[in-house]
Amino acid sequence: xxxxxxxxxxxxxxxxxxxxxxxxxxxxxxxxxxxxxxxxxxxxxxxxxxxxxxxxxxxxxxxxxxxxxxxxxxxxxxxxxxxxxxxxxxxxxxxxxxxxxxxxxxxxxxxxxxxxxxxxxxxxxxxxxxxxxxxxxxxxxxxxxxxxxxxxxxxxxxxxxxxxxxxxxxxxxxxxxxx
Numbered sequence: 001x002x003x004x005x006x007x008x009x010x011x012x013x014x015x016x017x018x019x020x021x022x023x024x025x026x027x028x029x030x031x032x033x034x035x036x037x038x039x040x041x042x043x044x045x046x047x048x049x050x051x052x053x054x055x056x057x058x059x060x061x062x063x064x065x066x067x068x069x070x071x072x073x074x075x076x077x078x079x080x081x082x083x084x085x086x087x088x089x090x091x092x093x094x095x096x097x098x099x100x101x102x103x104x105x106x107x108x109x110x111x112x113x114x115x116x117x118x119x120x121x122x123x124x125x126x127x128x129x130x131x132x133x134x135x136x137x138x139x140x141x142x143x144x145x146x147x148x149x150x151x152x153x154x155x156x157x158x159x160x161x162x163x164x165x166x167x168x169x170x171x172x173x174x175x176x177x178x179x
Contacts, residue, residue, distance in 0.1 A: 004035040004094030006109040008102035009042040015132045021050045023165035028054025035094045038062035040071035061089045096172045097126045101134045125175040126159045127168045
């Protein structure tokens with residue numbers, strides 16, 4: 001599978017890097033390809049290192065203003081003109097999406113894929129990896145949106161919340177029939 005991972009390029013605490021590394025190793029050992037923002041910094045580097053060291057492929061999509069931070073030695077690296085083109089390319093190259101911890105950019109990417117799913121423009125599975133309860137508040141907001149009628153499709157059709165890396169990958173493999 002080509003798995004797009006949206007995540008932070010910040011240097012983060014071990015409670016975030018350890019599960020990210022674990023997920024990356026599972027991807028690589030499973031022979032999957034990481035599709036990511038192409039950065040060789042922070043959590044993005046941790047995940048790229050883990051996938052590559054475990055034998056997986058790396059497909060990066062950077063953006064012009066961040067190209068200097070792009071990872072050397074990726075199997076494929078594309079440089080998009082802007083963030084909108086970057087998101088479109090990331091999604092086009094992916095069979096599934098995993099959202100890891102991140103800031104406003106990660107949240108923007110996550111909500112865009114969910115909006116596309118809501119409108120039937122994609123059926124790619126989306127997993128929010130809720131490391132250390134990072135997305136507890138977002139899950140509560142989504143549950144409220146669902147309960148109060150703001151979502152035209154059930155929340156469970158839009159996103160799967162996983163608490164552990166192994167559960168995230170198992171969900172994707174089951175959904176895409178690769179197990």
